[in-house]
Amino acid sequence: MGxxxxxxxxxxxxxxxxxNPITIQVLGICSALAITAQLKASIVMAISVLFVMGVGxxxxxxxxxxxxxxxxxxxxxxxVAALVIIVDQVLKAFAYELSKELSVFVGLIIxxxxxxxxxxxxxxxxxxxxxxxxxxxxxxxxxVILIIVGFFRELLGSGTLLGIPVLGDPIAKTGLYSIGYxxxxxxxxxxxxxxxxGIIIWVQRTRNKALIED
Amino acid sequence: xxxVELFFKSIFIDNMVFATxxxxxxxxxxxxxxxxxxxxxxxxxxxxxxxVPLNWLLDQYxxxxxxxxxLGPEFAEYDLSxxxxxxxxxxIATMVQLVEIVVEKFSPSLYNSLGIFLPLIAxxxxxxxxxxxxxxxxxASLGLALNYGISSGIGWFLAILAIxxxxxxxxxxxxxxxxxxxxITFIITGLMAIGFMSFGGMLTxxxxxxxxxxxxxxxxxxxxxxxxxxxxxxxLNKVSE
Numbered sequence: 064m065g066x067x068x069x070x071x072x073x074x075x076x077x078x079x080x081x082x083n084p085i086t087i088q089v090l091g092i093c094s095a096l097a098i099t100a101q102l103k104a105s106i107v108m109a110i111s112v113l114f115v116m117g118v119g120x121x122x123x124x125x126x127x128x129x130x131x132x133x134x135x136x137x138x139x140x141x142x143v144a145a146l147v148i149i150v151d152q153v154l155k156a157f158a159y160e161l162s163k164e165l166s167v168f169v170g171l172i173i174x175x176x177x178x179x180x181x182x183x184x185x186x187x188x189x190x191x192x193x194x195x196x197x198x199x200x201x202x203x204x205x206x207v208i209l210i211i212v213g214f215f216r217e218l219l220g221s222g223t224l225l226g227i228p229v230l231g232d233p234i235a236k237t238g239l240y241s242i243g244y245x246x247x248x249x250x251x252x253x254x255x256x257x258x259x260x261g262i263i264i265w266v267q268r269t270r271n272k273a274l275i276e277d
Numbered sequence: 278x279x280x281v282e283l284f285f286k287s288i289f290i291d292n293m294v295f296a297t298x299x300x301x302x303x304x305x306x307x308x309x310x311x312x313x314x315x316x317x318x319x320x321x322x323x324x325x326x327x328x329v330p331l332n333w334l335l336d337q338y339x340x341x342x343x344x345x346x347x348l349g350p351e352f353a354e355y356d357l358s359x360x361x362x363x364x365x366x367x368x369i370a371t372m373v374q375l376v377e378i379v380v381e382k383f384s385p386s387l388y389n390s391l392g393i394f395l396p397l398i399a400x401x402x403x404x405x406x407x408x409x410x411x412x413x414x415x416x417a418s419l420g421l422a423l424n425y426g427i428s429s430g431i432g433w434f435l436a437i438l439a440i441x442x443x444x445x446x447x448x449x450x451x452x453x454x455x456x457x458x459x460x461i462t463f464i465i466t467g468l469m470a471i472g473f474m475s476f477g478g479m480l481t482x483x484x485x486x487x488x489x490x491x492x493x494x495x496x497x498x499x500x501x502x503x504x505x506x507x508x509x510x511x512x513l514n515k516v517s518e
Contacts, residue, residue, distance in 0.1 A: 086459070089302065089305050089306060089459060090302060091302070092298065092301035092302055092305065093298045093299055093300065093301045093302065093402045093406075094298075094402075096298040096301065097297060097298045136370060137367070137370045137371070137374075140366045140367070140370055141363065141366075141367070144362045144363040144366050144367075145363065147362055148359060148360075148362055148363060151359070151362070152359060167406060167409035167410055167413055170361070170362050170405065170409045171299070171402050171405060171406055171409070173362055173366055173405060174366075174401065174402040174404075174405045174406075175402070176302040176402075252471075252474065253295075253296060253297075253298065253470060254295070254467045254468070254470035254471045254474065255467065256298075256467075257298075257463050257464070257466050257467035257470060258463070258464055258467035258468075260463050261456070261460050261461070261462075261463035261464035261467065262464075264455075264456070264459055264460040264463065265453075265455050265456050265460050267455075268454075268455035268456070268460065269455040272455075
């Protein structure tokens with residue numbers, strides 16, 4: 064990290080663990096839960112948010128001195144909506160099946176509170192480079208949780224990762240299935256996303272006692 | 278009957294919080310006390326009831342492929358649906374601002390109870406989600422859109438009311454320290470969502486009938502198209518001769 068000063072590096076590493084947008088700041092939960100039944104969808108969502116946050120933070124930071132504070136919410140929403148339209152059109156052009164699967168949740172990146180939260184809390188008061196790092200850092204922290212949840216739900220729910228069977232064939236009874244293992248179809252249903260995130264929070268707070276709430 | 282079905286479907290089966298996880302952020306942040314939860318829930322119903330029908334009109338007369346035909350036949354080819362996100366969010370943001378001003382002017386008591394929540398709502402995913410689902414589920418008429426807005430708002434209201442009541446009570450039980458607060462709220466919501474899944478079987482009969490009707494209509498359309506094509510082909514042949 065010779066490129067970044069210590070303070071700048073912290074902007075990227077903090078949101079990955081101790082200041083994670085999902086488990087600590089409680090931002091951006093909606094999309095994190097709804098699309099994590101498969102690892103592939105989680106990764107695409109994480110990349111989309113990374114793009115929107117990185118570029119959005121820079122744009123807002125660049126025009127922060129021009130925006131009248133009364134209408135700043137509308138300005139921010141317009142910037143995000145424009146970026147999300149780009150993401151949506153790219154997905155429709157290059158990954159049509161996946162964009163059908165993500166359905167309205169690509170659009171809901173607009174109201175993803177991580178994005179608005181970081182605009183308000185950081186980009187409005189900081190320079191271009193630091194805002195960019197903050198955006199990337201928070202999007203990565205969001206992406207990490209998404210990928211962990213997607214990984215466990217797909218592995219335990221359908222025995223595959225990115226669509227490739229890793230535990231053997233459930234019909235021919237090879238691999239793990241030969242000793243009586245069964246897929247837990249319950250993991251694919253939406254309520255399990257909540258419970259998996261709950262367990263991640265549990266593990267994280269057991270490791271770091273300072274985060275425990277009263 | 279259509280209205281009753283949509284009403285119950287949006288409240289219980291497609292409940293915004295438990296089935297599609299919309300508006301989770303404010304659901305988790307504002308559910309510590311029942312009284313504030315009621316305020317936010319009421320504000321969500323109110324705003325959904327206004328923005329969903331409004332966005333339905335926008336979608337029907339501006340955004341859909343061919344929606345601009347009312348301007349003249351030369352506009353029939355236009356497809357502005359890629360603008361939906363920006364149009365919907367602009368409508369929502371301005372409506373929220375407008376509602377805030379109107380409510381403040383005409384009903385100060387309502388403003389005092391809803392006021393602080395209204396600006397929060399512009400960025401609540403439940404509101405934008407309501408409009409986007411209205412678009413993707415192709416709701417047929419303005420009345421149904423209004424119904425959908427109100428009933429999905431009621432579903433959200435029920436969810437936040439229930440979790441707030443549970444969180445008030447759970448203070449008296451001994452939850453493991455690392456799970457306290459956010460963690461246990463997630464897990465309880467998960468369990469509630471499993472409970473709400475049991476409503477899924479409530480309206481399946483109606484769905485099957487509707488699906489059958491859909492397919493027959495499609496077949497008829499295809500036949501008509503092919504007849505038109507024949508006529509066109511005949512004309513072409515005549516011209517070439």
